[in-house]
Amino acid sequence: MKKALLFASLISLLLFSCGEKPSTSESQEVTHASGDATSANSVAVISTKTTTSIIDAYLAVKDALVADDAATASLKSADLVSALKNYEIAGSQANDPEELERLQVEATGIAEKLGKADIAAQRESFQALSVVMKDMLKIAGTDRTLYHQYCPMYKGNTGGMWLSTNEEIKNPLFGSSMLTCGRVQETLAVN
Template sequence: MIKNSLFAIALGMILFACSESKTEQETQIETQEISSESPAVSEAKGTSAIIDAYLEVKDALVNDNSGEAASKSEALVAALKSFDVASSKGEDIEEAERLQMEAAMVAENLNSEDIAAQRESFQTLSVLMKDFIQIAGTDRTLYEQYCPMYKNNTGGVWLSASTDIKNPLFGSSMLTCGSVQDTIEVK
């Protein structure tokens, strides 16, 4: 029994001594890694990261930049997949999870160089995002905007942080086509 106690104490002292032998540079690197992860971890608890990434994709499509839309879609997919639905303010967790999964799958289709295909996926994503955000909550007021001329006059929607119309479904060819259809309040 005494041998085991002495062995445990000796092992503890060795481990403590080894952990103390880290260089100052190693400690700084670990501190930087922890601090660089902290914003992502805290953002994953709310819909902020998802909304930010969605709006960046929207802006890229407004600017007719398919390459930027594709690269920004990666952050959107990551934000959607890392979102913890259980921590959201929503009441219908199962529906939020379903919408989250569908939105992530559709957002993966944005990783294309075909801007027409991206816009088609973005319109589908926008419908899912509105429903998802209404359940999961938002940290800012969003506006559902509608263009009646999209897709042979069947119409299309997207979300914006501003009431100004900047149409991602047509980009520069019909930049101001649309109107605010609905408002999603902070929740």
Template sequence: MKKTLLFASLITFAVFSCGEKSTSKETHAEAHASSDGTTAKALAVKSSKSTTAIIDGYLAVKDALVADDQATASIKSVALVSDLKAYDIASSQANDPEELERLQVEATGFAEKLAAGDIAAQRESFQSLSVTMKEFLKIAGADRTLYHQYCPMYKGNKGGMWLSANEDIKNPLFGSSMLTCGRVEETLALN
């Protein structure tokens, strides 16, 4: 009974908080709670400078989508494709190079799709890219702490995720229509 009540409270909070902008610290802290009501969990990733260009490119696309800028998202995605293709798996010393290569190819495909289409199609490709990028960085490593953020209202309440360089929610899946909808699910922290 208590779990059901807690779950219902969290769902109600998510629905109402995604439609409103709030500056109170109490609401900000709750927005960073995970889906089970606890704080976001941390995931250790190895420190690696080899992914810097890829992360920079990914975040540039994210920022363009946050700003509802379809043209810039398209331009930045072309650069991201180049950075993904240039990534040298052999020198990465990854413990699973075959999986890393599969994720590199998959991420490149999603990034290529971002170059064309309207902003809704770009956002759909970006959400898929985000899932793949998280898995890619878990193996390849990162040069900074990243935050796995989640919006429960994306795709007809199926939800969607992205990575961010800071905890503040700036939703690329909705842009200005629901800029602050979301929460931090996980922190990808450097080892």
């Protein structure tokens, strides 16, 4: 009896901390822990089309990880590496080109690791890449609003983040095992 109660308590805590709602055949509503993005911080970034190919390739990798598709994530990572390598810092309106170049090199190195077939390794690299991408896009700018999303349960409860074009949480760090675990932490809004 005590074990059953402890187990039920742990399941409840897990569901509560990730914002999960029990699924029924009538309701498949997706939620995230912090409510809507209006409670998140908003950061204005410059409007630019120079990062479009990088963002598109990044989001393609993210979507593959959300779908638990390691093969597609590996394939799309090649597009991301190419987009990062072909990014022209000189053509950007960045106010800190030296830092932008450092972030570009770091992001390229991490993106190259996404080519591995092991989805756990891909997810770890993707989380590290997401941190660098957020910093890079804050300097370089973006062509669309992006949501910095955060899951506190990733990597033994140390947390992990990613970027998305949608407020709705679709967690690439856990995929189908915890698809809606997370919340919007910050909004990168085009200035």
